[in-house]
Amino acid sequence: MYGLAMVKGLLVTLKNLTRKPFTIQYPEERAEQHPRFRGEEFVWYEERCTGCASCAKYCPLGIIKIVTSPSETALPQGDKYRLEVFDIELQRCMFCGLCVEACPYDALFMGSGFEQGQYSRQDMVITIDQLRQAEKHPSTWFRPQLEGYAGEPGESRRQPAATEGESRLTYNPRGGPPLGWREVGRESWRWHRREKAGMRLETGPTAPQQTPATGAGGETAGEVPGKDDTIDDMTAGKP
Amino acid sequence: MNCQLAPDNILYGNGLYRLLYDAAGTLLPCWLAYLAAGLVIIFILVNGVLLGAAVITWTERRLLGRFQNRVGPNRWGPFGLLQPIADLFKLLTKEDLTPAGADRIVFALVPIAMVAPLILMTAVIPFAQNTALASLNVGVLYLLAISSVTTIAIFMAGWSSNNRYAMFGAARAVAVLISYEVPVVLSLLGVVMVAGSMSLGQVVEAQALPFLLVQPLAFFVFLAGMSAELNRTPFDVAEAESEIIAGYHTEYSGIKFALIQAAEFGGVVVVSAIVATLFLGGWSGPLSEYLGWLWFLLKTGVVVFLFIWIRATYPRLRIDQIMAFSWKFLLPLSLINLLAVSLEVFFLRGETGQLTATDLGIMTGINLVLAVAAIAFFGNLIRRRVKFETRRPAQNVVPGVSTIEVS
Ligand code: SF4
Ligand code: SF4
Numbered sequence: 001m002y003g004l005a006m007v008k009g010l011l012v013t014l015k016n017l018t019r020k021p022f023t024i025q026y027p028e029e030r031a032e033q034h035p036r037f038r039g040e041e042f043v044w045y046e047e048r049c050t051g052c053a054s055c056a057k058y059c060p061l062g063i064i065k066i067v068t069s070p071s072e073t074a075l076p077q078g079d080k081y082r083l084e085v086f087d088i089e090l091q092r093c094m095f096c097g098l099c100v101e102a103c104p105y106d107a108l109f110m111g112s113g114f115e116q117g118q119y120s121r122q123d124m125v126i127t128i129d130q131l132r133q134a135e136k137h138p139s140t141w142f143r144p145q146l147e148g149y150a151g152e153p154g155e156s157r158r159q160p161a162a163t164e165g166e167s168r169l170t171y172n173p174r175g176g177p178p179l180g181w182r183e184v185g186r187e188s189w190r191w192h193r194r195e196k197a198g199m200r201l202e203t204g205p206t207a208p209q210q211t212p213a214t215g216a217g218g219e220t221a222g223e224v225p226g227k228d229d230t231i232d233d234m235t236a237g238k239p
Numbered sequence: 240m241n242c243q244l245a246p247d248n249i250l251y252g253n254g255l256y257r258l259l260y261d262a263a264g265t266l267l268p269c270w271l272a273y274l275a276a277g278l279v280i281i282f283i284l285v286n287g288v289l290l291g292a293a294v295i296t297w298t299e300r301r302l303l304g305r306f307q308n309r310v311g312p313n314r315w316g317p318f319g320l321l322q323p324i325a326d327l328f329k330l331l332t333k334e335d336l337t338p339a340g341a342d343r344i345v346f347a348l349v350p351i352a353m354v355a356p357l358i359l360m361t362a363v364i365p366f367a368q369n370t371a372l373a374s375l376n377v378g379v380l381y382l383l384a385i386s387s388v389t390t391i392a393i394f395m396a397g398w399s400s401n402n403r404y405a406m407f408g409a410a411r412a413v414a415v416l417i418s419y420e421v422p423v424v425l426s427l428l429g430v431v432m433v434a435g436s437m438s439l440g441q442v443v444e445a446q447a448l449p450f451l452l453v454q455p456l457a458f459f460v461f462l463a464g465m466s467a468e469l470n471r472t473p474f475d476v477a478e479a480e481s482e483i484i485a486g487y488h489t490e491y492s493g494i495k496f497a498l499i500q501a502a503e504f505g506g507v508v509v510v511s512a513i514v515a516t517l518f519l520g521g522w523s524g525p526l527s528e529y530l531g532w533l534w535f536l537l538k539t540g541v542v543v544f545l546f547i548w549i550r551a552t553y554p555r556l557r558i559d560q561i562m563a564f565s566w567k568f569l570l571p572l573s574l575i576n577l578l579a580v581s582l583e584v585f586f587l588r589g590e591t592g593q594l595t596a597t598d599l600g601i602m603t604g605i606n607l608v609l610a611v612a613a614i615a616f617f618g619n620l621i622r623r624r625v626k627f628e629t630r631r632p633a634q635n636v637v638p639g640v641s642t643i644e645v646s
Pocket of ligand 2: 048049050051052053054055056066102103104105106107108
C-alpha cells in the first residue's frame with residue numbers, strides 16, 4: 001500500500017534513535033590505532049645510527065638532512081661518525097616510509113603519533129635534539145621484529161602469539177613505556193658492532209674477534225663468541 | 240486608582256493581563272497601567288519565542304545526532320545545553336556583511352520581517368486557560384494571514400541580496416508557499432466547522448476528542464503543509480544546501496543571520512504550538528485545571544519531536560515532486576476531508592447546532608477509514624510508474640556478429 005513505505009522509513013530512523021552512538025569523542029577517547037600506522041615524529045636511535053645517510057638518499061623528497069663528522073676515536077676501531085645534524089622536514093614528508101626501509105641498522109622507525117600540529121612551517125622541522133629527546137614509541141612499519149610485542153622492554157619480541165592476526169595487533173605503540181635502543185633491533189648489538197669493527201672480513205662467527213675497549217653506546221665488553229647472533233643475547237648487555 | 244477593563248476588550252480574556260493591569264492600576268493612571276501590563280506580556284512572549292528557538296536548536300541538533308547514530312553538540316554546558324549561547328556569541332562577533340549592489344534598506348529589513356510574524360502569531364495562542372494575549376474571534380484566520388507574511392520576507396531577502404542563488408531560493412520558496420497555502424486553509428476549514436468557531440480558545444474547548452482523531456486527514460495535510468511553509472525537509476528546496484548554497488539567506492551573516500535562524504527555529508515552536516492547539520486539544524488534559532500549561536508544553540514537545548523525526552527520515556524532494564504532492568495529493572485530500580466533515584456536521588449536529596462527544600466519536604470512526612482509503616487511492620494515482628524496456632537491439636548491429644551486452 002502506498003504510504004506504508006514512508007511509515008517504514010520513520011520506523012528505521014526511530015530504531016536508530018535507540019542505538020548507542022558510535023562516535024569516538026577524540027580528546028577523551030581514542031580510536032584503536034594499528035601498530036603498523038605510519039605516524040609522525042620519527043623514532044630515531046642515535047646509538048644504532050652509523051650516519052650512513054642511506055635514509056637521506058632514499059627519501060624521494062630529499063627532506064632528511066644529515067651532517068656527520070668523523071668521531072675522535074679511530075674509525076677502523078668500530079666507532080661511528082658523529083652526527084651533527086639530523087633534520088627531517090616533516091611538513092613535506094609524505095610518510096612513505098622509504099627512509100625506514102632504507103636504514104640498514106634499524107636505527108630509524110616510523111612514529112606512532114599524529115598530533116604534531118604547529119603554527120609555522122619552521123616549527124615542523126624535527127631537529128636532532130627533538131629526535132633525541134622524543135619519547136620513543138616506534139611503529140612496526142617495516143620492523144616485523146616489533147610485532148607481537150606487548151610487554152615490558154627487554155622482553156623477547158619473538159614470542160609467538162596465538163594466531164597470525166593477533167601477533168600483529170598485540171603490539172600497541174602508545175600502550176607501553178617507550179622502547180630503548182636495545183629492545184628494537186633485528187640483530188643483536190654485538191653483531192652490529194662487530195660488523196662495524198670490520199668483522200665482516202672474518203670467516204665465521206666463531207672466529208676470534210678484537211673488541212674495542214669502549215663501545216660507542218657505552219656497552220662494556222663481555223661477549224660470548226658464537227652466541228652473539230641469537231636474540232636472547234640482546235638483553236644480556238643491559239646495564 | 241480603580242481601573243476597570245471592559246469585558247468586551249480583546250485583552251479581557253487574558254487572566255494574566257487582568258492581574259497585571261489590576262496590580263499596576265493601584266499605582267499608575269489607567270492608560271499607563273494598560274500600557275505597562277501590555278509591555279510586560281509582550282516581553283514574556285518575545286522572550287518565550289526566542290528562548291523556544293534556542294531550545295529547539297539544541298534539541299534538533301541533539302536529536303538529529305542521535306537519529307544518525309552520532310552524539311550531537313555536547314561540549315559546552317551539561318549535555319551541550321549552552322550550545323545555542325555559544326552559537327549566538329559566535330554569530331554576534333562575525334562581520335555583518337552587506338553585498339555590493341544589494342538593496343540596503345530591504346536587505347536590513349528582512350530579519351525583522353521574518354521574526355515579527357512569529358511573535359504576532361503567539362498573540363492568539365492559548366497557552367493555558369484564559370492565557371491568550373488576545374482572544375480574537377477570528378483567531379484561525381489571523382494565524383493564516385500572519386503566517387503568509389513570511390513569504391514576503393523570504394522574497395525580500397532573495398530580491399535584495401543581489402545574488403542569483405538567493406533569488407533562486409526565494410523563487411522556489413514563494414512557489415512552494417503559495418501552493419501549500421491552499422490545502423492548509425482547506426484543511427483548517429474542517430476544524431473550524433466542527434468547532435463552530437474561529438477563536439482558538441473555543442477550538443480547544445470543542446475538542447472533547449482531539450481533532451487529530453476526528454480529522455486525521457486534516458492533521459496530515461496541515462502537518463505536511465506546515466513542514467513546507469517552514470522550509471523543512473523534505474520540502475527544503477528553498478535553502479537546499481547541496482543545490483543553491485543556502486537559498487534566500489545566502490548573503491546573510493552575523494546578527495542578521497542569527498535572527499533569520501532564530502525565526503526559522505522559532506517557527507517550529509510556534510507552528511508546533513498551533514498544531515497542538517488545533518489538533519491535540521491544546522491545554523485541555525486530566526488533573527488540575529491549573530496544569531493546562533504543562534499539557535500544552537508536552538503536546539507542543541511531541542509535535543516538535545514529530546517535525547525533527549520527519550526531518551531525520553526523508554530526503555529532499557524535487558521541486559516538481561513538491562508541486563505534485565501539493566496539487567495532486569494534498570489538495571484532493573483536503574477537499575475530501577472538507578466534504579466528509581461538512582456532511583457529517585450537517586447530519587449529526589443537534590438542535591443547538593453543537594456536536595456532542597458521541598457525535599465526535601462517530602465522526603472519528605468514519606474519518607479514520609476514509610483517511611486510510613483516500614491516502615491509498617490518491618497515493619496510487621500520483622505514484623510514478625517505471626516502465627522497463629529491454630535495451631538489447633532486436634537484431635545484430637553488425638550482420639553476422641552477435642551483439643555482446645555490456646551493462
Ligand atoms: S617517510 Fe618518505 S618522505 Fe618522509 S622522510 Fe621518510 S622517505 Fe622521506
Ligand atoms: S639510514 Fe639509518 S643508520 Fe643510516 S643515517 Fe639513516 S638512520 Fe642512521
